[in-house]
Amino acid sequence: MDDMSAMDDMKIDGILIDQSRIAERVKELAARISADYGGKNLLAVGILKGAFMFFSDLIRLVEVPLFVDFIVSSSYAGDKTTGDVKVYSDIRHPVANMDVLLIEDIVDTGISLKYLRERLLRMSPKSLKICTLLDKKDRRIADVHIDYNGFEIPDEFVVGYGIDYNDRFRNLPHIAVVKKSSRGFGIV
Numbered sequence: 287m288d289d290m291s292a293m294d295d296m297k298i299d300g301i302l303i304d305q306s307r308i309a310e311r312v313k314e315l316a317a318r319i320s321a322d323y324g325g326k327n328l329l330a331v332g333i334l335k336g337a338f339m340f341f342s343d344l345i346r347l348v349e350v351p352l353f354v355d356f357i358v359s360s361s362y363a364g365d366k367t368t369g370d371v372k373v374y375s376d377i378r379h380p381v382a383n384m385d386v387l388l389i390e391d392i393v394d395t396g397i398s399l400k401y402l403r404e405r406l407l408r409m410s411p412k413s414l415k416i417c418t419l420l421d422k423k424d425r426r427i428a429d430v431h432i433d434y435n436g437f438e439i440p441d442e443f444v445v446g447y448g449i450d451y452n453d454r455f456r457n458l459p460h461i462a463v464v465k466k467s468s469r470g471f472g473i474v
Protein backbone atom coordinates (compact mmCIF):
# COMPACT_ATOMS: atom_id res chain seq x y z
CA MET A 287 0.00 0.00 0.00
CA ASP A 288 1.38 3.41 -0.90
CA ASP A 289 1.16 6.53 1.26
CA MET A 290 -1.81 7.89 -0.63
CA SER A 291 -4.05 4.87 -0.10
CA ALA A 292 -3.06 4.66 3.57
CA MET A 293 -4.13 8.28 3.92
CA ASP A 294 -7.41 7.54 2.12
CA ASP A 295 -8.22 4.66 4.48
CA MET A 296 -7.92 7.02 7.46
CA LYS A 297 -10.57 9.28 6.00
CA ILE A 298 -13.29 6.70 5.52
CA ASP A 299 -15.65 5.86 8.37
CA GLY A 300 -17.26 2.79 6.86
CA ILE A 301 -19.44 1.43 4.12
CA LEU A 302 -22.96 2.84 4.00
CA ILE A 303 -24.20 0.93 0.94
CA ASP A 304 -22.28 -2.05 -0.38
CA GLN A 305 -21.79 -3.10 -3.99
CA SER A 306 -24.47 -5.77 -4.06
CA ARG A 307 -27.17 -3.49 -2.61
CA ILE A 308 -26.28 -0.85 -5.20
CA ALA A 309 -26.44 -3.41 -8.02
CA GLU A 310 -29.80 -4.72 -6.81
CA ARG A 311 -31.32 -1.24 -6.57
CA VAL A 312 -29.92 -0.13 -9.94
CA LYS A 313 -31.60 -3.18 -11.48
CA GLU A 314 -34.95 -2.22 -9.90
CA LEU A 315 -34.68 1.37 -11.11
CA ALA A 316 -33.78 0.22 -14.63
CA ALA A 317 -36.82 -2.09 -14.68
CA ARG A 318 -39.12 0.79 -13.68
CA ILE A 319 -37.57 3.12 -16.25
CA SER A 320 -37.88 0.43 -18.97
CA ALA A 321 -41.56 -0.03 -18.11
CA ASP A 322 -42.26 3.73 -18.05
CA TYR A 323 -40.41 4.69 -21.25
CA GLY A 324 -41.72 2.11 -23.73
CA GLY A 325 -42.68 3.88 -26.99
CA LYS A 326 -41.11 7.18 -25.86
CA ASN A 327 -38.12 9.18 -27.07
CA LEU A 328 -35.85 8.70 -24.09
CA LEU A 329 -32.86 11.00 -23.74
CA ALA A 330 -30.84 10.01 -20.69
CA VAL A 331 -28.78 12.97 -19.46
CA GLY A 332 -26.06 12.23 -16.92
CA ILE A 333 -24.83 14.97 -14.62
CA LEU A 334 -21.05 14.71 -14.48
CA LYS A 335 -18.79 13.94 -12.98
CA GLY A 336 -20.56 12.35 -10.01
CA ALA A 337 -23.18 10.35 -11.89
CA PHE A 338 -20.86 8.62 -14.38
CA MET A 339 -20.77 5.21 -12.69
CA PHE A 340 -24.44 5.11 -11.73
CA PHE A 341 -25.37 6.37 -15.21
CA SER A 342 -23.47 3.66 -17.07
CA ASP A 343 -24.63 0.83 -14.81
CA LEU A 344 -28.22 2.04 -14.99
CA ILE A 345 -28.58 2.62 -18.72
CA ARG A 346 -26.96 -0.69 -19.68
CA LEU A 347 -29.91 -2.34 -17.89
CA VAL A 348 -32.58 -0.14 -19.49
CA GLU A 349 -34.32 -2.20 -22.13
CA VAL A 350 -35.85 0.55 -24.29
CA PRO A 351 -34.03 2.50 -27.02
CA LEU A 352 -32.43 5.69 -25.76
CA PHE A 353 -30.07 8.53 -26.54
CA VAL A 354 -27.29 9.56 -24.20
CA ASP A 355 -25.94 12.99 -23.32
CA PHE A 356 -24.17 14.72 -20.45
CA ILE A 357 -24.01 17.98 -18.57
CA VAL A 358 -20.83 18.78 -16.65
CA SER A 359 -21.83 20.84 -13.66
CA SER A 360 -20.66 21.60 -10.16
CA SER A 361 -21.53 23.65 -7.11
CA TYR A 362 -19.29 22.11 -4.50
CA ALA A 363 -15.97 23.04 -2.93
CA GLY A 364 -14.76 20.31 -0.53
CA ASP A 365 -17.79 19.17 1.46
CA LYS A 366 -19.72 22.45 1.19
CA THR A 367 -22.11 23.63 -1.49
CA THR A 368 -21.29 27.07 -2.81
CA GLY A 369 -24.92 27.51 -3.85
CA ASP A 370 -23.57 28.81 -7.15
CA VAL A 371 -24.28 26.20 -9.84
CA LYS A 372 -21.89 26.23 -12.79
CA VAL A 373 -22.33 24.43 -16.11
CA TYR A 374 -18.92 23.66 -17.66
CA SER A 375 -20.17 21.61 -20.59
CA ASP A 376 -23.71 21.56 -21.88
CA ILE A 377 -26.01 18.98 -23.43
CA ARG A 378 -25.61 18.85 -27.24
CA HIS A 379 -28.45 16.55 -28.27
CA PRO A 380 -31.64 18.35 -29.43
CA VAL A 381 -34.15 18.35 -26.57
CA ALA A 382 -37.43 19.31 -28.26
CA ASN A 383 -39.68 16.23 -28.56
CA MET A 384 -37.46 14.21 -26.24
CA ASP A 385 -38.51 12.57 -22.99
CA VAL A 386 -35.55 13.68 -20.93
CA LEU A 387 -34.44 11.77 -17.85
CA LEU A 388 -31.89 13.69 -15.77
CA ILE A 389 -29.61 11.28 -13.93
CA GLU A 390 -27.89 12.61 -10.82
CA ASP A 391 -25.62 11.03 -8.21
CA ILE A 392 -26.96 12.70 -5.08
CA VAL A 393 -29.55 15.33 -4.21
CA ASP A 394 -28.62 17.28 -1.10
CA THR A 395 -30.00 20.84 -0.75
CA GLY A 396 -31.68 20.38 -4.15
CA ILE A 397 -30.26 23.70 -5.39
CA SER A 398 -28.22 22.14 -8.24
CA LEU A 399 -31.01 19.98 -9.54
CA LYS A 400 -33.63 22.72 -9.32
CA TYR A 401 -31.34 24.98 -11.34
CA LEU A 402 -30.51 22.31 -13.94
CA ARG A 403 -34.14 21.24 -14.20
CA GLU A 404 -35.36 24.78 -14.87
CA ARG A 405 -32.53 25.33 -17.33
CA LEU A 406 -33.52 22.20 -19.24
CA LEU A 407 -37.22 23.04 -19.17
CA ARG A 408 -36.41 26.22 -21.10
CA MET A 409 -35.21 23.94 -23.93
CA SER A 410 -38.82 22.62 -24.17
CA PRO A 411 -38.49 18.85 -23.78
CA LYS A 412 -41.63 16.74 -24.26
CA SER A 413 -41.23 15.55 -20.68
CA LEU A 414 -38.62 15.83 -17.94
CA LYS A 415 -38.09 13.44 -15.06
CA ILE A 416 -35.40 13.08 -12.45
CA CYS A 417 -33.51 10.01 -11.28
CA THR A 418 -30.97 10.04 -8.46
CA LEU A 419 -28.98 7.30 -6.78
CA LEU A 420 -28.97 9.01 -3.38
CA ASP A 421 -31.29 11.43 -1.63
CA LYS A 422 -30.34 13.35 1.54
CA LYS A 423 -33.92 14.44 2.12
CA ASP A 424 -33.31 16.10 5.52
CA ARG A 425 -31.02 18.67 3.92
CA ARG A 426 -33.46 19.87 1.28
CA ILE A 427 -33.76 23.63 0.75
CA ALA A 428 -35.01 23.83 -2.87
CA ASP A 429 -38.17 21.91 -3.60
CA VAL A 430 -37.53 19.40 -6.37
CA HIS A 431 -39.57 16.32 -7.20
CA ILE A 432 -37.61 13.10 -7.65
CA ASP A 433 -39.22 10.48 -9.86
CA TYR A 434 -36.74 7.64 -9.34
CA ASN A 435 -34.71 7.43 -6.14
CA GLY A 436 -32.17 4.76 -5.29
CA PHE A 437 -31.63 5.29 -1.57
CA GLU A 438 -32.61 7.84 1.03
CA ILE A 439 -29.51 8.47 3.16
CA PRO A 440 -28.79 10.36 6.41
CA ASP A 441 -27.01 13.72 6.55
CA GLU A 442 -23.48 12.39 6.10
CA PHE A 443 -20.85 13.30 3.52
CA VAL A 444 -20.50 10.28 1.28
CA VAL A 445 -18.07 9.19 -1.44
CA GLY A 446 -17.59 6.31 -3.86
CA TYR A 447 -19.38 4.83 -6.86
CA GLY A 448 -18.57 8.01 -8.80
CA ILE A 449 -19.09 10.44 -5.92
CA ASP A 450 -16.12 12.48 -4.73
CA TYR A 451 -14.57 14.49 -1.96
CA ASN A 452 -12.33 17.08 -3.66
CA ASP A 453 -12.30 14.82 -6.74
CA ARG A 454 -11.05 11.77 -4.81
CA PHE A 455 -12.60 8.39 -3.93
CA ARG A 456 -14.71 8.18 -7.12
CA ASN A 457 -13.39 4.69 -7.87
CA LEU A 458 -14.64 3.04 -4.67
CA PRO A 459 -17.17 0.36 -5.71
CA HIS A 460 -19.45 1.15 -2.73
CA ILE A 461 -20.87 4.23 -0.98
CA ALA A 462 -18.76 5.15 2.06
CA VAL A 463 -18.98 7.87 4.73
CA VAL A 464 -16.15 10.40 5.09
CA LYS A 465 -15.00 10.96 8.67
CA LYS A 466 -16.03 14.36 9.99
CA SER A 467 -12.55 14.85 11.48
CA SER A 468 -10.87 14.53 8.10
CA ARG A 469 -13.03 17.06 6.29
CA GLY A 470 -12.24 20.65 5.52
CA PHE A 471 -8.43 20.35 5.45
CA GLY A 472 -8.25 20.31 1.69
CA ILE A 473 -5.33 17.85 1.79
CA VAL A 474 -6.73 14.98 -0.19
Ligand code: IMP
Nearest residue numbers: 336367392393394395396397398443444
Ligand atom coordinates in the same frame (compact mmCIF):
# COMPACT_ATOMS: atom_id res chain seq x y z
P1 IMP B 1 -27.22 20.13 -3.90
O1 IMP B 1 -27.25 21.24 -4.89
O2 IMP B 1 -26.94 20.63 -2.51
O3 IMP B 1 -28.45 19.25 -3.94
O4 IMP B 1 -25.96 19.26 -4.22
C1 IMP B 1 -25.96 18.33 -5.19
C2 IMP B 1 -24.55 17.98 -5.64
O5 IMP B 1 -23.61 18.20 -4.59
C3 IMP B 1 -24.48 16.53 -5.96
O6 IMP B 1 -24.74 16.31 -7.31
C4 IMP B 1 -23.06 16.17 -5.60
O7 IMP B 1 -22.22 16.39 -6.69
C5 IMP B 1 -22.72 17.12 -4.48
N1 IMP B 1 -22.89 16.47 -3.16
C6 IMP B 1 -23.93 16.60 -2.30
N2 IMP B 1 -23.77 15.84 -1.21
C7 IMP B 1 -22.60 15.18 -1.40
C8 IMP B 1 -21.90 14.19 -0.62
O8 IMP B 1 -22.30 13.73 0.45
N3 IMP B 1 -20.74 13.76 -1.16
C9 IMP B 1 -20.24 14.21 -2.35
N4 IMP B 1 -20.88 15.10 -3.11
C10 IMP B 1 -22.04 15.58 -2.64
Ligand code: MG
Nearest residue numbers: 333336391392
Ligand atom coordinates in the same frame (compact mmCIF):
# COMPACT_ATOMS: atom_id res chain seq x y z
MG1 MG C 1 -23.48 15.89 -8.84
